[in-house]
Amino acid sequence: MHKLKFALLGSPPAFKKKLPVGQLYFPDWQRYESAMRGIFERRYYTNHGPLVQKFEAKLQEYLGVKHAICVTNATIGLIMAAEALELTRKVIVPAYTFIASVQSLSWAGLEPVFCDVDPHTHQMSVEKIEHILDENVTAIMGVNLWGGACDISKLQAFGSSHNLKLYFDSAHAFGCSIGTKKIGNFGELEVFSFHATKILSATEGGCVCTNDNLLAARLRNIRSSYGAGIPVPVVKTANGRMSEAQAAIALMSFEEFPKNQENNYHLFKLYKQYLQKIPGILLIEPKGVTFSNYQYVVCEVDKKIFGLSRDKLVMLLNAENIASRRYFYPPLHHLPQYNNGLQNKSLRLPVTEYLCESCMQLPIGQRVSEDAVKKICGIIERAYESRHQLISFFKGVHC
Ligand SMILES: *Cc1c(COP(=O)(O)O)cnc(C)c1O
Numbered sequence: 460m461h462k463l464k465f466a467l468l469g470s471p472p473a474f475k476k477k478l479p480v481g482q483l484y485f486p487d488w489q490r491y492e493s494a495m496r497g498i499f500e501r502r503y504y505t506n507h508g509p510l511v512q513k514f515e516a517k518l519q520e521y522l523g524v525k526h527a528i529c530v531t532n533a534t535i536g537l538i539m540a541a542e543a544l545e546l547t548r549k550v551i552v553p554a555y556t557f558i559a560s561v562q563s564l565s566w567a568g569l570e571p572v573f574c575d576v577d578p579h580t581h582q583m584s585v586e587k588i589e590h591i592l593d594e595n596v597t598a599i600m601g602v603n604l605w606g607g608a609c610d611i612s613k614l615q616a617f618g619s620s621h622n623l624k625l626y627f628d629s630a631h632a633f634g635c636s637i638g639t640k641k642i643g644n645f646g647e648l649e650v651f652s653f654h655a656t657k658i659l660s661a662t663e664g665g666c667v668c669t670n671d672n673l674l675a676a677r678l679r680n681i682r683s684s685y686g687a688g689i690p691v692p693v694v695k696t697a698n699g700r701m702s703e704a705q706a707a708i709a710l711m712s713f714e715e716f717p718k719n720q721e722n723n724y725h726l727f728k729l730y731k732q733y734l735q736k737i738p739g740i741l742l743i744e745p746k747g748v749t750f751s752n753y754q755y756v757v758c759e760v761d762k763k764i765f766g767l768s769r770d771k772l773v774m775l776l777n778a779e780n781i782a783s784r785r786y787f788y789p790p791l792h793h794l795p796q797y798n799n800g801l802q803n804k805s806l807r808l809p810v811t812e813y814l815c816e817s818c819m820q821l822p823i824g825q826r827v828s829e830d831a832v833k834k835i836c837g838i839i840e841r842a843y844e845s846r847h848q849l850i851s852f853f854k855g856v857h858c
Contacts, residue, residue, distance in 0.1 A: 467778035474780035481656025482824035494707040510706035526675035533652030533665035537563030582609040607745035643668040661709035723753035733836030739765025766846030
């Protein structure tokens with residue numbers, strides 16, 4: 460075999476330090492210090508403090524939504540949402556999503572009914588749910604993926620004609636718009652994640668948005684066992700409060716969102732330019748929105764054309780210190796806890812199953828430069844050119 464220059468085959472890695480896939484926003488140190496000094500001076504750590512209140516007001520204004528209710532993270536936000544909406548029995552949810560979407564249903568004592576997604580947009584659609592509806596389904600959890608959105612107006616019409624509640628996991632969609640309306644205003648409510656990997660970061664954090672006053676009052680009372688605002692009766696309460704330290708970072712990240720979005724858009728276009736030359740690599744563009752946050756770079760690896768499977772390519776990139784990952788994996792309807800004995804084993808969701816075998820995420824965000832994008836795409840291109848030798852290499856190492 461020729462000497463191939465890949466870290467997996469013994470060459471030095473292309474990057475000295477691991478290049479993350481997520482945004483990983485870090486404010487500059489002086490700003491961080493002064494924000495933390497404020498918290499020290501006020502001697503106020505949590506319980507709906509001044510920074511959380513300021514952040515909620517900014518979100519409401521920016522999103523044009525009546526209520527932005529900040530929480531510890533999106534997972535707890537989704538669990539609180541199920542309780543606030545008083546959902547019962549079964550909820551339709553795509554099997555192609557991050558596991559937290561579905562785990563929130565488990566925590567709320569609800570049963571997920573998995574639907575497939577569209578092969579081109581990766582989003583759920585009415586066509587994928589009509590045939591799985593039964594009398595025990597009370598709601599639909601839409602998931603807006605990759606800085607794009609599902610066909611919300613069709614889902615809304617379908618939901619209301621079948622008397623189903625509709626709400627959204629919009630963890631990927633902060634700042635995105637459909638026409639003049641920002642994501643955050645659709646369905647009964649929407650949940651954003653401000654996890655460190657997301658474009659708007661509170662380190663950990665999230666937010667439930669709604670235009671419904673009663674629902675908002677319920678959510679605020681569920682969020683804290685201390686209660687807050689108008690005391691409406693709720694059965695369960697939790698601790699989903701966002702701390703002042705989280706809100707301090709979130710406020711800085713919010714201020715820099717336009718700059719970070721622009722930078723990601725720029726990097727995304729570079730990826731598009733370089734990747735479109737490589738056979739078998741399909742970059743997924745955010746669909747269904749008029750403005751995207753370009754939070755993630757996701758592509759499909761078509762093994763038949765590219766020569767190597769997604770898993771092999773991810774292995775090759777990881778060795779170069781590029782933290783590419785399979786995303787999402789595994790298909791959620793294959794997990795033992797959602798298998799219901801044999802019931803789901805026979806459940807075929809072909810698009811989800813294909814995407815879970817072929818999609819990978821590449822780095823974008825604050826730590827990624829133009830040069831890094833060029834280098835990453837160069838490695839993928841070389842992997843394609845060397846596919847025959849790499850196939851023999853992988854055969855030799857039996858993986
Ligand atoms: C990140 C993410 C979540 C979970 O958000 P946390 O804030 O980490 O709890 C839920 N759903 C999707 C689709 C996500 O990407």
